[in-house]
């Protein structure tokens with residue numbers, strides 16, 4: 107097998123603990139975190155998802171420390187991300203897979219042109235007709251696209267939903283960005299990705315090292331822009347091929363790591379002011 111980043115087995119737990127200790131000592135630390143499947147366990151009702159309390163507590167500690175930023179990088183629309191993260195108005199949020207950005211009180215304007223608005227309207231109509239026709243599917247409307255959810259569809263019928271959604275979308279436009287997620291297929295009229303979001307965050311915070319964690323295929327764009335040789339740390343949550351250096355089992359493991367990182371960062375900042 108070729109030793110490309112995505113085929114290399116992620117390093118051990120001991121190596122990860124040591125990388126986090128090193129990360130805690132960086133001058134300007136950015137945590138850029140995927141939400142669903144990384145901080146929050148999956149649930150049927152999308153607006154009901156919340157970060158595990160242990161993760162939320164660790165992130166609250168971290169975001170109150172000097173030279174430390176916590177950002178959420180998600181496929182969710184910003185409005186939905188604001189709700190589920192319970193973020194305050196200073197939060198750093200990247201929504202819609204990198205298309206929507208809200209850094210603190212600076213808003214975001216998408217300025218869709220007439221052609222984009224038309225494509226969006228026709229795409230919405232086509233996918234709405236589809237979910238109306240397939241029981242237990244649901245359409246999620248996003249500022250630049252739509253997600254067809256099929257978590258509640260009976261086992262084994264997912265591929266059929268995906269195939270029919272692809273077909274319906276293809277009839278509208280052949281220029282869509284298509285993302286297969288966990289029990290969701292998404293179509294977007296704009297093509298930014300989570301890597302763009304992480305890069306924007308890095309520029310905005312002037313971070314000297316970045317932690318990015320994610321569970322899904324779309325998070326691979328985030329791992330791809332990391333620089334491990336400069337101290338960045340990428341953590342894949344769960345199974346699947348990845349370019350991340352490290353892997354953990356689930357959201358609970360992420361909560362534990364965030365607690366350890368908060369402790370190490372607090373200790374480092376305290377020792378540098380003593």
Ligand SMILES: O=P(O)(O)OC[C@H]1O[C@H](O[C@H]2O[C@H](CO)[C@@H](O)[C@H](O)[C@H]2O)[C@H](O)[C@@H](O)[C@@H]1O
Pocket residue numbers: 140141142143144147148149150151152153155179180181182183246253255256257287288289290292322
């Ligand atoms: O980038 P993420 O923060 O991981 O967001 C990815 C998608 O998350 C949401 O859908 C997923 O979570 C739902 C709630 O647990 C679950 O019901 C669904 O099956 C999952 O696909 C969100 O609704 C999507 O917009 C995001 O793209």
